[in-house]
Each structure stands twice: as structure tokens, then as C-alpha cells.
Amino acid sequence: MDKGKLKFILLGLLLLISLTSFTAASSNILNVGGPWSPKTTDPHIDGYSYQRLGIIDTLVDVDQDAALIPGLATNWQVSGDQLTWTFTLRDGVVFHDKTPFTAAAMKKSLEDSLVKSKTFANVPIKEIKAPSDNILEIVLSTPFSGLPAFMAKGESGALSPDCIDQGDITRPIGTGPFIFESFTPKEEIRTVKNPNYWGKVPSVDGVVYTSIPDAVTRSMMLQSGEIDISLINPPEVTEKFQSMAGFTVKDQPIHRVRIMAYNCEEGPFTDKLVRQAINYAIDRQALVTYVMEGVGSPAASTFPPEFFWANKDLQPFPYNPDQAKSLLTQAGWTDSNNDGILDKNGEKFSITLLTYPERAELPPMAEVIQDQLKKVGIEVEIVVVDVDSSNARRNKGDFDIYLLGRGLLFTPDPDEVMMTDYHSSGTSGDGWCAYRWSNPEVDELIEKARGIIDPSARKSLYDRVQEIVVDEAPVSYLNYYVNQDIYSDRVKGYRMHPTELSYHLEEVSLS
Amino acid sequence: MKRFILLRLFQTIPVLISITFIAFLLMMVTPGDPAEINLRAMMNTESPPKEAIEQMRMEMDLDKPWYIQYYSWLSRVLHGDLGYSYQTRKSTVEEILRAFPVTFLLSSIAMLFSIIIAIPIGILAGIHPNGKLDHLSRGISIIGLSIPDFFLGILGILIFSITLKILPVAGYKGPEYLILPAFALSISLFAVTMRLMRTSMAEVLEQEYIRTAISKGLDRGTIIRRHALKNAIVPVLTYMGTQYGWLFGGAMIIESLFALPGMGRLFVDAAASRDIMVMQACIMVFAIIFIIINLCIDISYYLLDPRMRDTHE
Numbered sequence: 078m079d080k081g082k083l084k085f086i087l088l089g090l091l092l093l094i095s096l097t098s099f100t101a102a103s104s105n106i107l108n109v110g111g112p113w114s115p116k117t118t119d120p121h122i123d124g125y126s127y128q129r130l131g132i133i134d135t136l137v138d139v140d141q142d143a144a145l146i147p148g149l150a151t152n153w154q155v156s157g158d159q160l161t162w163t164f165t166l167r168d169g170v171v172f173h174d175k176t177p178f179t180a181a182a183m184k185k186s187l188e189d190s191l192v193k194s195k196t197f198a199n200v201p202i203k204e205i206k207a208p209s210d211n212i213l214e215i216v217l218s219t220p221f222s223g224l225p226a227f228m229a230k231g232e233s234g235a236l237s238p239d240c241i242d243q244g245d246i247t248r249p250i251g252t253g254p255f256i257f258e259s260f261t262p263k264e265e266i267r268t269v270k271n272p273n274y275w276g277k278v279p280s281v282d283g284v285v286y287t288s289i290p291d292a293v294t295r296s297m298m299l300q301s302g303e304i305d306i307s308l309i310n311p312p313e314v315t316e317k318f319q320s321m322a323g324f325t326v327k328d329q330p331i332h333r334v335r336i337m338a339y340n341c342e343e344g345p346f347t348d349k350l351v352r353q354a355i356n357y358a359i360d361r362q363a364l365v366t367y368v369m370e371g372v373g374s375p376a377a378s379t380f381p382p383e384f385f386w387a388n389k390d391l392q393p394f395p396y397n398p399d400q401a402k403s404l405l406t407q408a409g410w411t412d413s414n415n416d417g418i419l420d421k422n423g424e425k426f427s428i429t430l431l432t433y434p435e436r437a438e439l440p441p442m443a444e445v446i447q448d449q450l451k452k453v454g455i456e457v458e459i460v461v462v463d464v465d466s467s468n469a470r471r472n473k474g475d476f477d478i479y480l481l482g483r484g485l486l487f488t489p490d491p492d493e494v495m496m497t498d499y500h501s502s503g504t505s506g507d508g509w510c511a512y513r514w515s516n517p518e519v520d521e522l523i524e525k526a527r528g529i530i531d532p533s534a535r536k537s538l539y540d541r542v543q544e545i546v547v548d549e550a551p552v553s554y555l556n557y558y559v560n561q562d563i564y565s566d567r568v569k570g571y572r573m574h575p576t577e578l579s580y581h582l583e584e585v586s587l588s
Numbered sequence: 589m590k591r592f593i594l595l596r597l598f599q600t601i602p603v604l605i606s607i608t609f610i611a612f613l614l615m616m617v618t619p620g621d622p623a624e625i626n627l628r629a630m631m632n633t634e635s636p637p638k639e640a641i642e643q644m645r646m647e648m649d650l651d652k653p654w655y656i657q658y659y660s661w662l663s664r665v666l667h668g669d670l671g672y673s674y675q676t677r678k679s680t681v682e683e684i685l686r687a688f689p690v691t692f693l694l695s696s697i698a699m700l701f702s703i704i705i706a707i708p709i710g711i712l713a714g715i716h717p718n719g720k721l722d723h724l725s726r727g728i729s730i731i732g733l734s735i736p737d738f739f740l741g742i743l744g745i746l747i748f749s750i751t752l753k754i755l756p757v758a759g760y761k762g763p764e765y766l767i768l769p770a771f772a773l774s775i776s777l778f779a780v781t782m783r784l785m786r787t788s789m790a791e792v793l794e795q796e797y798i799r800t801a802i803s804k805g806l807d808r809g810t811i812i813r814r815h816a817l818k819n820a821i822v823p824v825l826t827y828m829g830t831q832y833g834w835l836f837g838g839a840m841i842i843e844s845l846f847a848l849p850g851m852g853r854l855f856v857d858a859a860a861s862r863d864i865m866v867m868q869a870c871i872m873v874f875a876i877i878f879i880i881i882n883l884c885i886d887i888s889y890y891l892l893d894p895r896m897r898d899t900h901e
Contacts, residue, residue: 116676122634195634245632245677262676262686263849263857264760287759289847293742298757301749 105282105587107568109580110295111308114263114288119246121186121193124231129580130268130286131279133234133251136164136183136213137225139489143332143575144385144532145225149178149235149252150213153228155530159220164228166211170275172237173256180207186236187215194232196488200224222527222535226490229578254279254583263288270583280570280586299324299563305587306564306571308580312370315561323566329573330374330381332486333558335442337430338471338479341551342513345410345426346477352550354404358453359446360396365556368442372561376554378543379485379494383575386491386536388543393554401453412454419454427456428477433464436482442555443480472507481509482558489576491539495523499546514551589890596886600879607875608665611868612658618864622671623648625865629672629679665872671865675857680869683854688873691843691850694766695835698774702828706782707821713782714789714820715812725782732779738841741772758847769846773839777831784827788820795819822892829885833878 115126120133127133138148150164170178184207191197201221206214215224227233240250249257254276255268266286270279287304289295295307296314310318310326318324337355339346346352361375380387405411410419410426419426430446432439440461447457457478462470471479485494497503498510500523505513519542526538546552564571570584615622623644627636645651649660664670670680713722735743748755748768756765792798793816801811840852851870858866 117678119632122677192633198634261849263853264847287847289758290853291758291845291847294745294758294845294847297742297745297750298759301745301753301757303757303759 107281107284107306107582107585107587108304109284109286109306109308109582110289110298110304111286112288112290112292112295115260115266117246118249118257118260119193120234120236120249120251121190121232121246124194124196124234126231126266126286127249127251127253127257128231128234128578130266130284131253131255131579131582132249132257132268133231133236134170134253135230135234136166136228139229139574139576139578141572141575142383142385143486143489145229145489148229149183150228153225155222155224159222159528159530160217162215162217162224164213164215166213167275168211170252171273172235172240172252173250173271174237174239176237176239178235178252179210180213181210182238183207183213183235185238185241187233189236189241190233196230196232197227200227220528222530223488223490223492226488226492229489231578255284258283274583277583279583281582284582296563299565302565305568306562308560308562310561310563312372312561315372315563316370318563324563325566327562327564327571327573328372329560329562329575330383331558331560332381332384332576333482333484334376334379334381335439335480335482335555335558336376336379336510337446337553337555338481338510338512339514339551339553340474340477340479340512342474344477345421345428348408349549350404350408351410352553353548354401354408354453355450356394356401356550356553357397357404358401358450358455359394359553359555360449361393361555362396363449364442364445368438368445369556373556373559376556378547378554379483379498380491380543381557381575384486385532386539388540390540391543391547398453405453410454417454418456425456426454427458429460429475430457430478430480431460431462431467431470431476432480433467434461435464439480439482446480468507468509471509471512474512479509479512483509486576489578492523492527495526495539495542499523499542499551504551511546511551514549516545516549519545592890593883593887596883600883603879604876607872608662609658611871612661614868614871615661615864616654616657618862620674620862620864621645621650622865623650625674626672628674629677632677670869673858673866674863675861675866680865683866684851684869684873687849687851687854690760690848691836691839691852693763694770694773694839694843694848694850695832697766697770698777698835699828699832701771701774702778702781706778707785707824710782710785710824711789711812711817711820713786714793717786717790722786725786729779729783732775735775737772737775738845740775741769741842741845744768744772758845760848765846765848769839769842769848772845773835773842777828777835780831781824781828785820785824788823789816792816792820818892822889825888825892826885829881829888833874833881836877837874 113126116123120127124133128135134149136148136150138146140146149167149170151167153162153164155162166178166180166183172178184205187205191202201218202215203218204216206216208214217224235252237250240246240248254271254274256271258267258269260266265288267283269283270281272278289298292310292314295304296310298304299307315326318326339352341347365371365373365375375393377391377393378388382389405419410421412419414420430443432443434440443459447459450457470476497508499519501515501520504511504515522538522542526535529535560573562573567587569586569588572581572584574581624636624641627640627644628634649656668681672679673683676683709721709725713725716722745757745768749757755768759765798811798816801815839850840856843850843852844856851873854866855870858870
């Protein structure tokens with residue numbers, strides 16, 4: 078190849094580059110970038126994305142306090158025997174294909190959900206009936222107060238009868254504020270606004286959701302103007318945007334808490350005093366400040382205080398190493414040989430802290446905890462293995478402390494997490510949270526709450542459960558997760574949802 | 589020529605068998621029932637009926653000893669039946685067909701970058717060893733080798749997308765979306781190719797037959813084109829060929845950074861969610877790419893180097 082040819086090729090390349098000048102965010106289309114990509118176009122298999130983007134609606138909606146509010150159903154009640162739930166459907170709602178939304182259509186849609194999704198595997202639904210156009214009845218085999226919460230899951234979203242008839246759904250036709258336009262796997266979903274929406278009609282003409290797994294890439298797309306909103310960003314990315322003109326960083330506590338669960342079957346943590354001592358030995362604010370770079374807040378109980386179900390009287394434990402030491406002395410742990418590590422009956426206080434690296438902040442957090450516990454005379458060995466192996470070890474009891482991040486409201490109802498995490502039926506088997514710990518009062522309260530429909534009456538029972546758990550300390554609550562989204566100044570009216578069930582893009586306008 | 593290719597093809601058979609066996613083993617040791625995964629997709633339901641799963645297990649010979657399972661699996665694979673993805677409930681072939689062109693284009697463009705830039709510079713540097721261009725190219729190579737590809741990718745985005753605004757940051761909505769990732773991906777290949785071409789060229793120019801050609805009075809251009817280049821390029825081709833395979837399989841980080849829906853991301857996602865049959869298919873595609881490339885290298889040797897022809901005919 079001679080120099081002339083080379084020049085020619087290089088010139089051609091430059092020309093190609095300059096010709097393909099891309100178009101940045103155009104007029105009234107909202108561009109959103111997030112880490113996730115839906116797995117399929119069938120919301121009844123995987124409904125999150127379609128629900129969040131407002132393509133489908135559910136019977137029940139969830140408000141900013143994570144409490145249930147009317148969605149496609151204007152109200153719901155349960156029969157005296159608690160086996161039949163009756164939903165009154167909203168009038169005048171039409172699907173995107175103009176067919177009316179009726180009880181018969183919803184019945185067909187829900188029956189499809191039950192077959193396709195694993196979400197409803199443990200929901201005791203026996204039969205679905207549509208006695209009139211706007212009345213839907215769900216008949217259960219056993220009483221279940223969590224049913225309305227399951228009717229808020231994306232997988233229960235209303236899809237038009239024609240859409241269900243597709244079988245393998247490639248074009249979801251819902252009732253939401255946005256109409257599905259196209260989907261490319263691992264790339265994007267496009268929607269256009271639904272001018273006939275029953276609720277607030279979107280201000281933007283449409284939305285393009287692009288799936289970008291890497292947070293740094295998303296932040297750069299935000300800077301170049303290719304996206305307007307970047308969802309879920311780590312502190313090292315948001316830090317830079319906090320002071321940058323033209324962008325806003327928004328925080329939203331979500332339904333996830335970092336906890337330490339103790340082995341209550343074997344080892345030093347069978348002693349309640351020792352578990353309580355640890356609560357004082359942990360500097361929770363330091364964990365947030367140094368590991369989470371200030372994002373998040375110390376935890377008092379399982380639910381963040383912004384949530385309806387949280388016991389708001391509970392406060393995070395203060396950092397008090399002296400109190401911790403005196404509790405440990407009370408429990409019989411003293412440093413008799415002056416080696417800096419406590420001992421009891423000739424045995425050193427040396428324990429294993431188990432965690433996993435899939436949640437990147439956990440291993441560094443384990444190191445800070447190791448250091449903090451050393452100050453009260455406890456020697457900690459950290460074991461980091463992948464999440465499945467760590468859980469297998471936990472289930473065999475091969476640990477003293479299990480450090481983990483726990484999701485709380487995958488379904489916006491506390492029953493699920495209460496049953497698996499604190500009820501003896503959950504803590505005695507495989508799981509994640511309290512290990513081989515039980516309390517008869519807690520069991521009774523949780524069981525009683527299952528049959529109570531009135532939310533505030535139910536909440537008072539759960540408040541008591543939270544109080545007992547904090548006092549008995551089968552687990553220590555460390556801090557709550559906070560999602561951070563960044564958006565450009567073009568975006569007005571954006572708000573984040575505590576259960577991440579919706580992006581509420583119908584409320585967003587572009588300037 | 590035909591005989592040579594046939595012989596080479598014949599030699600790949602044991603390699604292919606061992607690869608398929610490894611891919612098959614993956615399915616044996618990973619939890620998850622392929623019959624159930626396939627049925628979930630085929631019937632489009634979360635929990636297919638027990639009897640149907642049993643029936644399917646029998647059809648797939650999953651109740652037989654491992655060697656029969658292997659044989660049965662292999663014959664399905666040869667008929668293009670690679671099962672279904674657990675994640676998407678789509679056929680694995682469909683997943684691969686969607687991801688393959690992206691990575692193929694990406695690594696080919698990266699390759700092209702190296703060829704059209706690195707080889708000419710390498711040749712010129714080799715013709716004038718220790719000249720200005722040689723020093724410059726050495727500097728570029730050292731930088732290229734020491735900068736990781738993803739870092740260069742980020743740097744490229746900062747310059748071309750955020751500051752100059754002439755290229756998009758990430759995503760895959762057209763061919764322009766491949767320029768930056770391909771450039772980032774090509775850099776280490778580019779660096780080594782350039783140095784290798786330079787060294788090889790300089791070495792060949794020292795050979796006696798070149799001196800003979802010079803003394804015969806041939807002009808420099810002809811000597812370089814007809815005698816030197818043909819010999820000097822052989823080791824470069826070998827290197828580039830094997831690297832193409834690596835580019836293909838090694839694009840995972842770049843594909844994640846630039847949000848490209850290629851094979852690397854498909855494989856990483858499949859591994860993360862233990863999507864067995866997609867992982868199997870990816871492994872086989874990667875392996876077959878390597879085999880094909882090696883075959884091509886051998887054939888190009890054969891065409892470029894007469895000595896090879898002598899030993900085989």
C-alpha cells in the first residue's frame with residue numbers, strides 16, 4: 078500500500094465519521110437510561126419494566142409511602158369469611174387497542190398471569206369470577222390479607238384480550254399512560270404517549286428507555302445529552318454531579334436494608350446479651366460516611382422510616398463501645414490474659430463474618446465492622462464467597478454473623494418478609510435473615526396480622542414485632558439503601574418511587 | 589491445495605469433539621433441568637405439568653447414561669437445536685443470531701483499524717529503523733499496550749462524544765455507534781501489530797536475498813513490495829489471526845461499557861443468571877471462531893509461503 082492510498086483511506090474514514098453526526102436528544106421525547114433490560118416483551122412473565130414505564134396498569138397502585146391506593150380498581154373489599162375479594166373496576170378505561178377494560182378482560186388477563194408468572198406461586202387463588210362488567214371477584218382457598226399487594230405487581234398488569242390471544246406476547250397492549258412501540262433486547266424500549274389515558278395524560282410525546290449496564294457510561298450519556306435521566310447511580314458517579322450545573326441528583330430511600338444476622342443456634346451469639354452488645358459496638362454513621370460515601374442512613378428497624386409499615390418510635394442504636402464492653406462483661410466475656418481479645422472459660426471470642434461480593438459495598442463494610450468489633454475485643458475473620466455459596470453456608474449454620482442486603486417489599490405488603498424473616502416457620506428453615514431464632518409472641522402477632530384487613534390495625538401488630546426484634550436482636554440493622562437518579566435541567570416533575578414500581582414519567586415534562 | 593484444506597479440516601474434528609464434550613459437561617454439572625427449561629419456553633408457562641416434563645426428559649434421553657445423553661444432545665445440536673434460554677424463553681439460536689453480527693462487526697472493524705493504520709506505519713518504520721517515524725511508533729505502541737481498552741474507551745467518549753459531540757456515547761442504533769468501541773478494542777492489537785510489522789520488515793531487509801536484489805539493481809519500491817513484504821507479513825498475519833479470536837471473545841468489557849448487545853454481553857448475562865443452554869452455545873461459537881481462524885491462518889500460510897506447499901504436495 079503506498080502513501081497515496083493510505084491518505085485516501087484515512088480521509089474516507091474521517092468523512093464517514095463526520096457524516097454520521099448523531100442526533101442528540103430531540104424535541105419532546107424523553108430519553109431514560111437505566112441498568113436493566115426486560116427479558117421479554119411479555120409483562121406477565123417479567124412485568125417490572127412495563128409497569129415502571131407506564132405501559133401497563135395494575136388493579137392496585139402504590140403511593141409514595143409504599144401504601145396501597147386505587148389503580149384500575151377504585152376499591153376492594155373482602156367477604157366475611159375472608160375468602161372472596163371483590164374489586165370494583167374503574168369506569169371508562171380502554172386498552173391501547175380501543176377495546177374496553179372490563180371485568181371479563183381482567184379475568185382473562187389475570188388467568189394468563191397465573192399460568193405464566195412465578196410471582197403468584199404461593200398466592201392461594203382458587204378462582205377468578207367476573208359477575209358484571211365492573212366487578213371482579215377473586216376467590217381464595219385460604220384467607221390471605223396480602224392479596225391486594227400482589228395485584229400491584231407488574232406481572233398482574235391488565236393486558237387486552239387480543240394481546241393475550243397472541244400467546245407469546247410480542248406487543249404488550251395495556252391501559253397505561255404510554256403505548257408500547259418497540260423493543261430491542263438489551264438495547265431499548267420505545268413508547269408513545271396515550272392521549273386517551275384515564276389518569277394524567279403525559280406531557281412528553283414519548284419515551285425511549287435505553288439499557289446501559291455501566292453506570293459510568295450512563296453518566297457520560299447524560300453529559301452528552303443522549304439521555305435526560307440516568308437511573309440508579311453509585312455514589313462515585315453522583316458525587317461529581319452534585320456540584321455540576323445543569324443536573325440534579327435525587328435521593329430516594331428504597332425497600333432494602335443492610336443487616337447482620339447472628340447464628341442464634343451455636344456459638345457466642347446464642348446469648349442475647351452478646352447480640353445486644355454488638356448493637357452498641359457498631360458505629361453505624363461511620364459505615365454510611367466511609368463505606369457509602371454519605372449516601373444512606375443508619376437503620377433502626379427493618380423498614381426505612383419513610384415507609385408506612387415502619388415503627389417510627391424506634392431509633393438507630395447509638396455508638397457506645399463502653400456500653401458494649403459492659404454488656405459483654407455481664408455476659409461473662411473478659412480479657413483475662415490481656416491479649417486484647419475477650420475470652421470466656423478459656424475460649425477466645427473469635428468469630429466468622431460471612432458475606433458476598435455481588436453487592437459491592439458489603440465486603441468493604443465487613444472490613445470496617447471487623448475493625449469496630451476489634452475495639453471491643455472481638456476477633457473477626459471475614460469470609461467472602463459468591464452469594465449462592467454464602468447462602469448455602471448460612472443455611473448449614475457455618476457462620477457467626479451473616480452480613481447481607483435484604484429486599485423488603487418485592488411485593489408491597491409486609492407479610493412476606495415478616496413470615497420468612499421473623500416467624501419461626503421462616504427462621505427455622507433455609508432463608509436469609511434471622512437464623513434459628515424464634516419468639517412465640519412474634520409468631521402470634523404475625524399470624525394474627527395475616528387475617529386483619531385494616532392497614533392501621535395490622536400496622537400496630539407489626540410495630541410490636543419490630544420492637545421485639547430490635548430488643549431481642551437476632552439481627553442488627555445497619556443502614557438503608559438509597560437510590561440516586563440524576564437528571565438534566567430539561568426534565569421537570571420527575572419523582573422517584575420508594576418501591577421502584579413506577580417511574581411516573583407521565584408527570585414529567587421537558588423544557 | 590484441496591488436499592491440504594481437507595487434511596486441516598480433518599484435524600479439527602478431535603478439537604471439535606472435545607469442545608462439544610466440555611460444553612455438554614457444563615449442562616451436566618449445572619443445576620437446572622434442560623427438559624423443564626425447554627418446556628417452559630415451548631408451552632410459555634412458569635410451571636409445566638410434571639407428566640410433560642417426564643415425557644420431555646425421555647424424548648431428550650435425559651434418563652439414560654451420560655454417553656447416550658451426550659450422543660443425543662450432539663445430534664440435536666447438529667440439527668440446529670440448541671435449546672431455549674431460561675431467561676427470555678426464546679430459542680438459543682435466536683439469541684445467538686441476534687448477538688453474533690454485533691460482535692462480528694465490532695471485532696472486524698477493530699481488525700480493520702489495525703490493518704489500515706498499524707501495518708503501513710509498521711512497514712515504513714521497518715524500512716527506516718531508528719528514524720523519526722520509528723521512534724514515534726514505538727512511543728505510540730508503549731502507550732497503546734499500557735492503557736487498558738476500557739480506559740481508552742472512556743477517554744474516547746470524553747473527547748469525541750462529550751467535548752466534540754461528533755460520536756454517540758453508547759448504545760447500538762447505527763454503525764456510527766461502533767466506531768469508538770472498535771477503536772478502543774483495537775488499541776492493544778494495533779500496538780503489537782505495528783511493532784511486529786516493523787521488526788519483521790527490518791529483519792527481512794537484512795536478509796541476503798534482499799541484498800542480492802539491491803545489487804541486481806532493482807528499485808527499492810519493487811524490492812519492498814515484491815520480496816520483502818511477502819516474507820515480512822507472515823508472522824504478522826499469524827499474530828493478527830489469533831488475536832481476532834481474542835477480540836471476539838474478549839469484547840465483553842467493551843460491550844458492557846458501550847452497551848452493545850453482542851456475544852460478550854450475552855455470555856456474561858447468561859453466566860450471571862446460569863442460563864445454561866445460552867452459555868453452552870456461546871462457548872461453542874467462541875471455539876468454532878477460533879478453529880475457523882486457525883484454519884484460515886494455515887491456508888494463508890500455504891498461499892504465502894511456498895515452503896509450506898512443498899511439504900504438503
